[in-house]
Amino acid sequence: MEMRTLHVKINGRDYQVPDGSTILEAASAYANIEIPTLCYLEGISEEGACGVCVVDVKGTRNLPRACLTKVSEGMEIWTNTARVREARKINVELLLANHPTDCFTCERTENCDLRDLASELGVREVEFPRTRTEWLPIDNTSLSLVRDPNKCILCRRCVNVCAKVQSVYAIDIAGRGSNSTVSTFLNEGLGNVECVNCGQCLLVCPTGALTERSEIPDVWKVLGDPDKIVVVETAPAVRVAIGEEFGMPDGTQATGKMAAALRSLGFNKVFDTDFSADLTIMEEGFELIGRIKNGGTLPLITSCSPGWIKFAETFFPGVLDYVSSCKSPQQMFGTVTKTYWAEKMGFDPRKIVVVSVMPCTAKKFEKERPEMKTAFHYWQEKMSLKDEEAFNDVDFVLTTREAARMIREAGIDFANLPDEDFDKPLGESSGAGVIFGATGGVMEAALRTAYEVLTRKSLPRLDFEDVRGLEGMKSATIDIDGTPLRVAIANGLGNARILIEEVQKGESPYQFIEIMTCPGGCLGGGGQPLSNNPDIKKRRAEAIYREDAGKPIRKSHENPEIQEIYKDFLGEPNSEKAHHLLHTTYHDRSGE
Amino acid sequence: MEPDKKVQSPEKATALSVEDRAFLQEVVERDRVEHHGRVSYMDILFEVEHRYGNFLPGEVLREVARLVGTSVAQLNGFVTFYTMLSTKPRGRHVIRVCTSGPCHVTGAPAVMAELERLLGVGEGETTPDGAFTLEGSSCLGICGVSPALMIDDDAYGNLTPKDLPGILAAVRAGGAQ
Amino acid sequence: MKSLEELKRIKEETLKAMDLRQAKDRGKIVVAMGTCGIAAGAKDTLMAVIDELDKAGVHDVQVVQSGCMGLCDREPTIEVSMKDQPSVIYGDVDDANARRIVREHVQGGQVVAELVIKRGNL
Amino acid sequence: MIRNQLLICAGGACITSGEKSVKDVLVEELAKNGIQDEVQIIETGCMGACDLGPIVVVYPEGTFYQKVTPQNAGPIVSEHLVKGRVVSGLLYRQPTSETRAQTREEISFYTLQVKRVLRNCGVIDPLSIEEYIARDGYFGLGKALEIGPDAIIQTIQESGLRGRGGAGFPTGIKWKAARDASGSPKYVVCNGDEGDPGAFMDRSVLEGDPHSVIEAMVIAGFAIGAATGYVYVRAEYPLAIERLEVALTRAREYGFLGRNILGSGFDFDIEIRIGAGAFVCGEETALLRSIEGKRGMPSAKPPFPAQAGLWGKPTLINNVETYANVPPILINGAEWFRSVGTAKSPGTKVFALAGKVQNTGLVEVPMGTTLRELVFDIGGGIPGGKAFKGAQTGGPSGGIITADYLDMPIDFDSVKELGTIMGSGGLIILDEDNCMVDVAKFYLAFTVDESCGKCTPCREGTKQMYQIMERITDGKGTPNDIGKLKTLGRVIQQTSLCGLGQSAPNPVLSTIRFFPDEYRAHIEDRKCPAHACLHLLTYSVVSEKCVGCTACARQCPVQAITGQVKKAHVIDQATCIKCGSCYEVCRFDAILKE
16 A cells, blocks of 8 residues: 655645654654654554653644654644743743752663753753652562652553563552552552563653662672672673673673673673573473473473563463473572582582673562572582572673673773683583573574474574564474474563463464563563663674574584583473472462 | 561551452452443442552452452552542541632632541541541532531532531531531 | 334323323422432422322322422422422421411412512422 | 501521510510500511521511621611511622512522423422323424424424533434434433533423423434333432333323334334443543443544434433423424524523522523523522622533623523533522632543543543642642643643533633633642632731630640640641631631631
8 A cells, every 4th residue: 555645834835745744753863853752662662651752733722642643634733833842841840840859860861851852852951840749658578579659650661561561560650640659459569460560661661760679789788798608690682782781882891801891890700591491492492392292281381580470470370381481591500509519619518609680670579489599408418508508590680781780889980801711610601501581582492492392303504583573473394304393482572472372272383482571571671771772682693693604603503612511410301300499389479 | 788678568467358359359440341342441440449458458449450350559549649549548428528619709718617627637637536538639619508518528618617516416427418 | 113203192192191180180399409408308398299189088189299490598388389389499498387388379379479589480 | 457467587597696675676666666465476486597597577567687696686676566667787688689679589590591491490399201192292292293203303403402411512403414424223322421510400300390301302213223222320319210211101001102102103213321420421432431331431423313322222311301391392383492592592491500509409590591681680699798700600620600700691603702611500609708610620620530541632631630739729839830731721622522521621710711810829838718728728817806715726626726825825737627616716806817
C-alpha cells in the first residue's frame, strides 16, 4: 500500500510527511527538531501525562501534545513559540517543586532525565513551593528493587512496561489527584506481590524513584576481610555493556578490561559465569535428549531466567514440570565453587565468598531462594555443620551498574586498562557459553551440543542463524540429522505468555522452548547500564556473537575444564551427584 | 541491608471461608452473564462492600481480581480512585455530609461540627461502636433543601444542628427516614 | 408485542383514566417524591394525606407520587386536582399542612391560599 | 354575620416570635372598634414561611401581613378592617417590584418557565409507563423507526440541539460522526454523572421521567446502528437508579427494549452502570474508562469517542438533559424546537437556582433568557434585601457573571465571552456578603480534590494555585501573586489533557478579571470587604461606645477581652480567633468588625 504523505509546515518550512505520523515523529524525522519529551516511551507509554512535548498549532486555542497528536493535511506547527517555552518550563518546574533536591546523593545524579530536561529547557529557579506535606515511606520489601515514591513524577512508564511488555501488572496508580502514587496491591510492597524482580521498570524510570537494592557496601566489606577467599563470576552479557559506563563505544567487547579491573578491585579469583553456562548446557542438553529419548514431558523449557521462573510459579504453576530442573549458570557456579573447587584447593567452604556480576536484578532474588544452599548441605555431614551456620551458594550479586560504580570508586581507568584473562579453572569457557547473553543464545548453545551427542556426528555448521535476532518471538525447525526438532524462543514475558498458554492447553507444537524474561535476553536485563540509544541491544548482541566467533572452542562439551569436572567430580551429565548439586525444584506461588 | 519483613496484612490472616468464595463466585458470574460477557465492576464491588460492612478486605479483593481476571494492582488502582469505595474498615452506616458550595453557604459546617460533637469522631473516622462513619462528600444533588446529608441511601435536608440527634437515633434504631 | 396502534390505544385509555372528568374518582393528589422532596419530609406528607383521607372516609381521591416539581426550596410540594377545578400546587406541605389541605381543599372545597405556589398544572 | 376572618399563624416559630400577644392586641382593637362579632380570629398551623412570621392573613381578600408584632398589629384592625385601607408597611414585599405582592400566589417561580425537558417531572408517576405513553411517550420512537436513521440524524441536526452537559457541542454532528464511524459493535451511552456542585437537573429527570431518557437512547441506537446502551448514573443518586431500573423493566415488557422493537426488527437493550464518587467521570472519556472497569482517567482527543470509545468501539455519549430533548424533537419536529431559544442556541435550558436567591430549585427557561429574569423574576430576588453581586455558572469549570451583565441573554456563546461556560446549568447566586476570592478558592479546592492526577499541569498546577489563594485569604498575599495565578492559569488551561483541567483555572481568572479591587484589598490592605475571610477580620472595641458591661468578656471563648466593669474593654488581637461572639452579644454596637 503506497504510503500517503501529507503536507505540513514546521516552523515555517514545508515538509511532506507520512500520514499517521505524530508531530513528534514528523519534527524529528523531517525537520531535525527534537521536541523535548519526558513521559513518552515509544510503543509502551504514550499517555500524554507530563505536558512537556506541547507545541503550537495554528488554529488551536490550546497547546496540543506532539507525542499524541497526529499530523493532518496543511497543519502549521510551531515548536518554539513564547507560550510553548513558557508551558514546557512551568510544567517541569511544577514537577521539580515536589521533587527531592538530593541530587548529590541520588543514584541517578549522572543520568536523570528530569535533571537533563530542566537544564535543557533553561530552568534556573523553581518559584513554586512544595505542596506535598508528608514524605512517603520507601518500599524496601523487595530483594531486588527499592522504590522511593517521593522521587516519582507519575509519568506511568513503569506501570505501562510492567503491563504491556511483561504482562505482570504488579503495579498501578493508586489514589487520585495530587495524592496519586505508583503502588502495589494495598501498598504491600514489591517484595510481597507478583513482581518477578525483572527491573524493566527501573530501566525506563526517568528519575531515581526505582533503583536496585545495592550490595556494594557488603562486597567492599568482604574484599577487605583478609581471611575470606573472595571469588567473582561475571555473566556473559556484562562484558558487552560495562564499557558503556566508561564512555567506550556501544557494543565494545570489554572482556579483558573487565577481568583486569575486577582483579585490581581485590577479588582473589576472577572466574567467568560462561564456564557454568557450558555446565548448564551439558546438564540441560542431556536432560533434553533424555526427555526426547524416553518420552519425557515436552516441550522442555529453559530455566536460567529467574524472573521467568517466578512468573511461571505465580501465573502458570501447571507448567512447572515442563521447566528444566537445571539451576541457572549463576547458581551452578556458586555450588561448584564451594564444592568441587573448595575440595580441589583444600579451602574451607565457609571462607569462600562468591560474588556474581549480573546484567539482571532478579538474580538478587534468586540467590536468596531457600533451595540455593546446596553447597552447605554437601558439607553439612562431612564437616558436622550446625543448621545456623548455613550459607548460600552465591553470597552477593552486583548489577553491571554496581560493578562499574565500584570500579569508578576505586579510581581505575577502565578504558585504558590492559586486557587480562580469567583465572583457571572456572574461568575457561566456550563460545556457546558467551551467547547465553542474547535471546536465542541458550537455544543455539544447547543445539550445538545436543546435535553431536544425538547423532554422534560433528556439527556441519556452528551458527544457527534462524534462532538469532531480537524479535519478541521466533520459532524454527532444526534438522537433527533427519529427525526434526521444533523449537521456539520468546523474550519479554508478554511474548512468553503466548507460548506458555499453548503449553498449558497441551497444544504446543514445540519440543524445546527458550524463555528470557527481558526483551533482547540478558543483554537487555534490568541491571544493565541505562542508555538512550534505541539500537543499544543490537550493538550488544553483535558484540556477543563477535566474542563467540572469536573463541577457539565454541561447543560446551569441548571445554576442557568441563570435561575435567565431569571426569574428577560429577561423573556424567544428569548423574545422581550432578542432579543433587546442579538441579533444583520450584513451587506454586499462585496463592501468595 | 535486610529487606523489611513481609508485612502480614491483617485481612490475610482471615483466609476466605468457603461461603465467602461461593458468594463472590456467584456475584461475579451474575454480573458477567447479564452484561454481554463483560463484567460490571462497580456493581460487584458495591454488593461485596455491602456484605463486608461497608469496606473491601484485601483477601476479598484478591479473590474478586482472580474471578474477574484482572491484576490485584489494577483492582487496587480502581478501588482507591473512587471515594465511595473503601479499603479501610468503616461503620455499619456511612454518613456523607455534603460540603459542596450551596450547602457550605447555608450551614453545612455547623452540621458537620455538630455531628463531630455528637459522634465524638472527626471527619473520615468511625465511631468506636462501629455504628457510624462520618465523611464529607461532594455535591449530593439536593441543593434545594441544603444543607443536606445522606446516611447510606437515605437523604436528609433542610438540616439544622438540632435535627441531628433525632436522625441519628432513628437510624440507630434501624428505621430509615 | 406493542406496535404503534397499540401505543395509541394505551394512550387513549390512560388519558381517560388520568382525566378526572371521566374518571370515577373525585380528585387526585400528586406528592412530589424526588430525593429532595423525601429529604424535606415528603414521606411524612404522603402518610399524612393518606391518613387524613382515611380518617375522613374518603376513597374516591387518588394519591399518586411523582418526581420533583422544580421548587425544591418549598418542598414537600403536592398538587391537588379536584374534578372540574383548576389544579393547585402547594408548597411547604408538612404533616399539619397536608392534613389541613385535605380538610379545607379536598373536603371543604376552599383553597388554602397561603400555601399555594401555583394555580393550574405545571 | 362574619364578614372577615383573621388567620393568625400559631405554628411553632411564630409563637416564639411573640404571636400570643398579637392576638390579644387584635382582640382589644376589635372590641374598641365594636366589630368583634363581625371578625373571626382563627389560629392556624404553621404557614411555612417561618422567616416571615408572625403572620396574619385577612380573608376573604387573602391579604398577607408578615412580621406582625403587638406594636404594629393595631392598624390591621383600625386601618384595614375599619377603613378598608391595606396596611402597606406589613405586606409581604415582592423583592423585585416595589408594589408588594398582595397574595402569595403571585410568586413568579413558574410564570416565565417553558417546561420541555421537565415536561413530565412532577406530573406523571415515574413508575407508570402508561402515564408516560399518555403524554406521547414512545411516539417519538415510533416515528423514528418509520423515518429511518438518516432522517433522524437530519432532524436532530436541523433542530440545532447542542449538548446540555456543558460544552454545547452540536448533537447532530456527534450522532452523524457515530453513524459514519466504521467498527462494531457500537454503543450508546448516557452521562448521568452530574458531579457539578449545585447541579441536580439530571437527577430530577431520571427520578421524575426516566422513560424520556430510555426512549431517546433507543432512538439514538437505531440512528447510529448500536445494539447496547449504558446509562452511567452516580451512586449518590440511589432513587434515580431504582426508578430507572423499574422503567427499564417496564420498557422491556412493553417491547420498547430488547428484540424486534415495535416490530421493526431492531434490537436494543440498556444496562445501568454506576459511578462511585469521582467528579472527573463526568468527562466523557473518563466515564467510558470507568464503565470498562478502569480508573476514570481521561484520554486525549482525538480519537473522539464517536470513532473509538468503549473498548475502542464507536460510542455515542450524551448528557441526560440532551437525551430528554430528543423525543419531543422527533414528535414535534426541528422547527418546533427552534421556536424557542436563540438562533445559535435553540431550545430551553434547565438551570439549578441555588445560593443567595429566594426560590431555589429547578427552572427551565428558553435559551437567551437574561440573568435578571432568572434571578429576580423567577428566583424571587436576593433574600434579606441584600445586593446582587454575581452569578456563578459552570460550577468549578465556570466563572462569574456580574451585575453589569444582568441583562445579557444567556446561551452557550454569550457566556464564553465572559470567560465562563454554561456548564450543566448550576447557577449559584452570590450577594454582597460573599467574598469572591473565597468563592474562587472554594471551587479550586474542589478541582484539586477531584483532579484525576494524570497530567502534570492539572495535578500539580491547581494545587499550586490553591496554595497561593490560601495565602491571599490568610492575609499573606504578595503583589506578584496575581501575575503567578494568571501565568499558572494560562499554562493549565493550555496544556491540561481534559476539560476538567482546561477549565479548572476559570473561577480564579474570572474573579480576578471582574473583581480586581477585591483581590487588591486582600493582598495590600489585608482586608476582606465582604468579611468572609476569617483571617482578615479584626474585631475591636469602640472605646467611646463601650459602657464596660463585660458581656463580651464573659462570652469570649478564648478570654481575649480584658477590662474592668464600667470601663472601656480591649480585645487582644493575637489571641482573638475571630469567632464574632462579642460582636453578636454587644448591645451597644461597641464592637467594630472590619
